[in-house]
Amino acid sequence: MKISLRAKLIISFLAVIIICGLVATLVAIRLIGTGIISQAQERVRTDLNAARHIYQDEIQEVKAVLDLSAQRFFIKDALLENDVEKLKRELEEIRKRESLDILTLTDPNGQVIVRTRNPSVSGDPQAQDELVSLVLSKREVIAMTAIVPREELIKEGADLAKQAYIKFIPTPKAKPSTETEQTSGMMIKAAAPVLGRDGSLLGVLYGGTLLNRNYWIVDEVKKTVYKGVKYKGKDIGTATIFQGDLRISTNVKAEDGGRAIGTRVSEEVYEQVLVKGLPWIDRAFVVNNWYIAAYEPIKDIKGKIIGILYVGILEEKFTDMRKRAVTMFLGITLTGMIIALIVSSFLAKAVLRPVKQLVFASGQWAKGNLDYRVKTTRSDEMAQLGETFNLMASSLKERDDKLQEYTSQQIMKSERLATLGQLAAGVAHEINNPLGAVLMYTHLALEDLEEKDALRQNLEKAVAETSRCKDIIKGLLDFARQTEPKVEESNVNEILERTLGVVENQALFQNVKITKVICPSLPQVSMDVSQIQQVFTNIVLNAAEAMEGKGELTVISGMAPDSEYIEIEFTDTGCGIPPEDCEKIFDPFFTTKEVGRGTGLGLAVSHGIIARHKGTIEVKSEPGKGARFIIRLPLKRKDD
Numbered sequence: 001m002k003i004s005l006r007a008k009l010i011i012s013f014l015a016v017i018i019i020c021g022l023v024a025t026l027v028a029i030r031l032i033g034t035g036i037i038s039q040a041q042e043r044v045r046t047d048l049n050a051a052r053h054i055y056q057d058e059i060q061e062v063k064a065v066l067d068l069s070a071q072r073f074f075i076k077d078a079l080l081e082n083d084v085e086k087l088k089r090e091l092e093e094i095r096k097r098e099s100l101d102i103l104t105l106t107d108p109n110g111q112v113i114v115r116t117r118n119p120s121v122s123g124d125p126q127a128q129d130e131l132v133s134l135v136l137s138k139r140e141v142i143a144m145t146a147i148v149p150r151e152e153l154i155k156e157g158a159d160l161a162k163q164a165y166i167k168f169i170p171t172p173k174a175k176p177s178t179e180t181e182q183t184s185g186m187m188i189k190a191a192a193p194v195l196g197r198d199g200s201l202l203g204v205l206y207g208g209t210l211l212n213r214n215y216w217i218v219d220e221v222k223k224t225v226y227k228g229v230k231y232k233g234k235d236i237g238t239a240t241i242f243q244g245d246l247r248i249s250t251n252v253k254a255e256d257g258g259r260a261i262g263t264r265v266s267e268e269v270y271e272q273v274l275v276k277g278l279p280w281i282d283r284a285f286v287v288n289n290w291y292i293a294a295y296e297p298i299k300d301i302k303g304k305i306i307g308i309l310y311v312g313i314l315e316e317k318f319t320d321m322r323k324r325a326v327t328m329f330l331g332i333t334l335t336g337m338i339i340a341l342i343v344s345s346f347l348a349k350a351v352l353r354p355v356k357q358l359v360f361a362s363g364q365w366a367k368g369n370l371d372y373r374v375k376t377t378r379s380d381e382m383a384q385l386g387e388t389f390n391l392m393a394s395s396l397k398e399r400d401d402k403l404q405e406y407t408s409q410q411i412m413k414s415e416r417l418a419t420l421g422q423l424a425a426g427v428a429h430e431i432n433n434p435l436g437a438v439l440m441y442t443h444l445a446l447e448d449l450e451e452k453d454a455l456r457q458n459l460e461k462a463v464a465e466t467s468r469c470k471d472i473i474k475g476l477l478d479f480a481r482q483t484e485p486k487v488e489e490s491n492v493n494e495i496l497e498r499t500l501g502v503v504e505n506q507a508l509f510q511n512v513k514i515t516k517v518i519c520p521s522l523p524q525v526s527m528d529v530s531q532i533q534q535v536f537t538n539i540v541l542n543a544a545e546a547m548e549g550k551g552e553l554t555v556i557s558g559m560a561p562d563s564e565y566i567e568i569e570f571t572d573t574g575c576g577i578p579p580e581d582c583e584k585i586f587d588p589f590f591t592t593k594e595v596g597r598g599t600g601l602g603l604a605v606s607h608g609i610i611a612r613h614k615g616t617i618e619v620k621s622e623p624g625k626g627a628r629f630i631i632r633l634p635l636k637r638k639d640d
């Protein structure tokens with residue numbers, strides 16, 4: 001699949017944004033979650049403190065009522081006068097006024113004198129009761145939470161026993177129990193000694209409130225701590241008093257809408273609070289909703305754990321809060337992503353615009369439109385690149401123009417040469433035969449002449465000039481013939497040696513020092529030996545002529561640096577070639593030699609031969625200092 005650069009850029013941008021967004025979202029969700037939960041837990045902890053204060057206040061209230069009542073003179077007087085009826089009347093009035101469930105007076109031995117709620121039952125001993133016995137011995141006011149057994153409740157009033165009685169309602173998470181009901185009750189109780197004017201103990205007054213099905217405390221907690229606030233129709237805050245693990249007073253609602261009396265605490269909380277005596281703060285499933293809950297033990301006067309005080313805040317409010325925060329955060333992240341997507345798409349477009357321009361420009365140049373230029377309006381790296389591209393196009397164009405000019409020149413030159421060659425060949429052919437006849441008849445005429453004939457000298461001149469014409473014709477034919485080389489594997493060094501061997505003995509070379517720097521390990525090359533020898537001969541003869549028979553000729557053979565050619569160099573110390581002539585010396589009939597001495601065909605023929613061998617011949621020269629001819633012959637012929 002082909003993905004565009006722009007898509008790739010956008011995808012990369014997006015990947016970075018999505019990763020960052022996701023990480024930020026996850027971290028935020030976590031922080032929000034833990035933040036909200038810990039905030040809720042902190043809140044519920046303070047709420048539990050408040051609930052405890054309300055509970056303690058209630059105990060103190062009962063204690064204060066008992067303390068004050070026990071000091072009333074009418075009790076002391078009535079006790080001394082044994083006026084039971086008065087006691088009944090007055091005490092019942094106090095009980096009603098102070099909304100106590102029970103108010104009972106005993107004698108100094110702990111035997112009941114008056115039981116206000118149930119006057120018919122009296123005379124029974126209460127000295128064994130934990131609270132009464134403590135007051136009897138310590139003679140001070142004492143208050144506590146206590147478990148009151150059913151039989152005692154019945155004595156205080158059968159209706160109390162009925163109020164205390166609770167049947168267990170099975171709850172899935174509760175600790176399994178064999179019991180199915182609760183017959184005893186939990187009471188806030190206080191007792192105070194009734195002392196005579198002389199300080200003697202006249203009796204004990206005890207009273208209290210039954211907590212079972214008494215909702216005053218829990219509703220007070222709800223009212224003062226939670227102000228009765230509701231969330232989605234449910235109370236936001238709830239409070240409960242447990243007797244053991246059983247809900248005896250609560251404002252948690254059951255399925256039927258009534259109070260969830262009779263349900264029990266989960267086993268987890270049971271272990272932590274009732275068994276280990278530690279507070280428990282966590283989310284908890286209470287009856288039918290999740291709450292952030294706090295539980296702590298309620299202890300009796302001896303420190304024994306007899307119940308639990310609970311407050312809980314509806315978790316739904318916090319989970320909704322969290323959901324809202326998370327949704328908001330996700331929304332922000334998503335919006336950010338969309339904005340980033342749009343921005344990145346524009347960015348990618350902006351970044352890629354110059355690239356597209358470059359691609360378009362390259363296309364134009366590839367099509368040959370080298371005049372096209374990239375428009376650069378900015379000053380960044382892309383603009384620099386554009387400039388470089390333009391520069392490249394300029395130099396390409398320049399080179400292209402030069403190449404075109406050179407090629408057309410070359411074409412013209414070769415066309416010229418070809419025409420010239422054809423012409424020369426035609427003329428040479430036509431002239432060659434008549435010249436042969438002239439030479440033959442001149443020779444015949446010479447043979448017929450006497451040794452001392454005056455004509456003889458003239459005829460001999462005619463023979464010499466005609467021979468020179470034949471030489472020129474031969475050169476012309478050589479140039480024009482352009483025969484394909486008859487190739488054979490041969491060694492350049494051997495041809496060089498042979499060429500030099502032939503010329504060395506000529507008079508022209510008497511005063512020429514020939515230095516040979518021969519590379520002995522030259523490979524064999526395919527070539528036409530006689531043609532190559534002709535080339536070498538032409539060059540060394542030219543050199544000798546340029547040095548006017550006096551100087552040094554250095555011949556070097558070796559491999560070209562690229563190892564694809566054999567290189568042969570001829571360096572002389574002759575007159576050299578002026579720069580303007582360097583281009584012309586390979587043209588046919590170009591010669592600087594006086595008329596009759598040179599035909600100007602030597603280098604033209606040599607050039608043709610080397611070209612047909614797929615090699616090159618070039619000249620380097622500084623006028624006055626000599627010339628250097630460099631011939632390169634390919635190791636492998638390109639058409640092989």
Ligand SMILES: Nc1ncnc2c1ncn2[C@@H]1O[C@H](COP(=O)(O)OP(=O)(O)OP(=O)(O)O)[C@@H](O)[C@H]1O
Nearest residue numbers: 542543546576585591592593598599600601602603
């Ligand atoms: N080594 C050299 N030093 C100086 N000039 C040279 C050298 N070789 C060639 N030339 C110049 O190049 C010209 C052309 O040389 P070329 O061999 O083609 O013809 P030529 O030597 O003049 O006549 P031909 O070789 O036909 O007798 C020469 O006339 C000479 O001016």
Ligand SMILES: [Mg+2]
Nearest residue numbers: 538542602603
């Ligand atoms: Mg020559």
